[in-house]
Amino acid sequence: MSNRFTQIRHHAVVILAVLATAGIALPVSAATHGIALYGEPALPADYEHLPQANPDAPVGGTFSDGQVGTFDSLNPHILQGNTPWQLRFLAYESLLGRAYDEPFTLYGLLAESVEVSDDNTQITFTLNPEARFSDGTPVTVDDVIWSWNILGQQGANGRYRPAFAKVKDVEPVGERGIRFTIHAPDRELLMTLGLRPIMKAAQYADDEAAFFRSGLSNIPVTSAPYVVTDVDPGRSVVLERDPDYWGADLPFRRGTNVIDTIRMEFFGDATAHFEAFKAGELSSMRETNATAWARDYDFPAVRSGEVVLSEIPHQRPTGMTGLVMNTRRPFFDDWRVREALIQAFNFEYVNNVVNAGAQPRITSYYANSPLAMDHGPAEGRVAELLEPLSADLLPGTLEGYSLPESDGKLSNRRGLRTAAKLLAEAGYTVENGVLMGDTGPVTFEILMQTGSSEVQTIVDIYVEALKRLGIDARAVAIDSAQYTERMNSYDFDMTWFTRGLSLSPGNEQLAYWGPDGVDQPGSRNWMGADDPAIGAMIDAMLSAESQEDYTAAVKALDRVLTAGRYVIPVWHNPVSWIAHRADLKYPADRLPIYGDFIGFQPDVWWIED
Structure with a gap:
């Protein structure tokens, strides 16, 4: 890029910033039905339905879902309490909805249109005049602004707060418009602002603090197709499809959310959960274990055809699953x-015991996708991004990092010898079979x-x-609320960890492993990662002006995270295994690229008589 071009671009950015500071509206693209991170939405303005939805799906029936654990809250937006899984999406609508057949494209939902300024510092949503809450009252500009503000407060779920500081202003535009202005260009951030849950402000008008109190007495007024109709504390939640849901005929909703009743049943452990499914008490069962899928699903209902075994492929990243180490603790x-x-x-041995060796290991955070780091030395644009930080990068970031492989035997002699050598280099010694550090014997909990x-x-x-290294590690199990x-x-010291990642990573990466989460409670940065290279690669990703630069930045981030050695990775499933009642159907001929992910079950499933 020439110096002359750089100067022109710099002057243009300065001029736009001055205009924004002066309150002058910036040039915007025309209002559209949807927005994509790069390029244009795949679906035209007059699209009839999402590709993964069946517009002719029959309406009705009951879907019974099982979950292990318990719940003590119906508010998924706060730090306190344990909320039923998926309640956030079944009860709360957003301005825009995500199309899971595209890497990152959003279409109008509560908002009928969206406009973005040419410099990617402003986004304006125009509410659909028909948008209603479950009590029949209209969704207003005030509801949107109140929802935005309350989710940015202390006590709200940490996933919402990182973006709050990046927004300069939120203002009404006419009767149905809401404009967000951010401090610096960031198209991905602007898009994610359309994914915030919208709640009814008047529900908390007399006692806003009630929003942050955990409990089951405050039944949400919903903005999505379902309403909560029955709660058995700790045991079940029932949601009914709102027959007056305003958006049933929206193209985005056509053929989705057609099941009348959703029951969420809770079980004390995985065995009770599975037995309830076998007994016909549940509609569906996700299996994550290859051995169990091959061994345990030959019960009478399967043999008779009453239960069907489906395998759902996907193209999403592996994400990260395994044992995460809390680097806030000195030992880690x-x-x-x-x-x-x-x-x-000893992954190979553990995988053989648990999965008969059938499941592949996670090799990096974005493995199984085009965003995955390349093994071996960093090259090209990835190397260019990392090179300025090379003096502080951990070994393996630039050179390439791979997980160890054992011979599959229980002894794992090579792995333990390597581990002992590394612990000695870190200053630890073994005395009478006990690993000793500056403060005494090394001991920690695996929660x-x-x-x-x-x-x-x-x-x-x-x-x-770990005992063979002289480490006293103790397994500790606690209930879901305490957890x-x-x-x-x-x-915690070490715990089980799962982070699902998408094909369009963005600002949520700051919540996952950004610096604010090191000390600020409630973030998803469980490992306490505090590496400036992580922030630098996220910045490069968010400021990328082309798909190529974006991909390079994610690959570089993948290298930094993987070489950070924060998690002991286990395995992933390149397919999802779902056992379900034969009358419970899904559009097998039009699966989204995300496969069995958020927005799949029960959203695009239906029940046939």
Whole structure:
């Protein structure tokens, strides 16, 4: 890029910034039905339905979903309490809805149109005049602004707060418009502002503090197709499809959310959950274990055809699943210790015990996708992004990092020898079979939620391996409410960890592993990652002006995270395994690229008589 071009571009940005500061409206693109991160939405303005939806799906029936654990709150937007999974999406609509058949495209939902300024610092949503809450009252500009403001407060779920500081102003535009102005160009941030849940401000007009109080007495007034109709504390929640839902005929909703009743049933452990499904009490069962899928799904209902076994492929990243180390704890703050603990984990043996060796290992955060880091030395644009930070990058970031492989035997001698050497380099010694540090014997907890026999098996095997290094690791299982509280305050040493990642990473990466989450409670940065290279790669990703630069930045971020050695990765499923009643159908001929993900079940499923 020439110096002359750089100067012209700089002057243009300065002029736009001055105009915005003066309150002068910036040039905007024409109002559209949708918005894409790069290019244009795949669906035209007059589209009839989402590609993954069946517009002729029959309406009616009951879907019974099982969940392990319990719940003590119906507000998924706050830090306190444990909320039923998916309630956020079944009860709360957003201005725009995500199309899971495209990497990152949003279409109008509560908003009938969206406009973005040419410099990507402003976005204006125009509400659909027909948008209504479940009590029949209209969704207003005030509701949108109130929802935005309340989600940015302390006590709200940490996933919403990082974006709050980046928004300079939120203002009404006429009767149905809401304009957000951000401090610096960021198209991805502007898009995600359209995904915030919209709540009814008047529900909390007399006592706004009630929004932050956990409990089951405050039944939400919903903005989505379902309403909460029955609650059995800790045991079940029932949602009914709102027959007067205003958006049933919207193109985005046509053929979705057609099941009349959704029951969420809660079980104390995975065994009780599975037995309830076998007994016909539940409609569907997701299986994550390859051995169990091959071994345990030959019960009478399967043989008779009453239950169908479906395999749903997907093209999304593996994300990260495994044992995460809390680097806020001194022992885990040294990368050599973290590498030692990875070396001590005998993946091949554990995978054989748990999965008969059938499931592939997660090799990086964005593996299984075009965004995954390339193994071996960094090259091209990825190397250019990382090189200025090379002096502070952990070993393996630039050179290439790969997880260790064992011979599959229980002894794992090579891995344990490597681990012992790394621990010695980090200053630890073994005395009478006990690993000693500056403060005495090394001991830590591996925290789990009660009810997962698979995780318990993994941890039990690992604890025995750590004993051979002189480490006293203890497996501790607690209930889901205690677990949520401790995760929000980062009160753990090591725990089971899952982060699903998308094909369009953006500002949410700051919540996952950004610097604010090191000390600020309630973020998703459980590992306490505090590496400036992470922030730099996220910045490069958010400011990318082309798909090529964007991909390079994500690949570079993948390298930094993987070489950070924060998590001991286990396996992933390139397909989702779902056992379900034969009358419960899904559009198998039009699966989205995300497969079985948010927005799939029960959203595009239906029940046939």
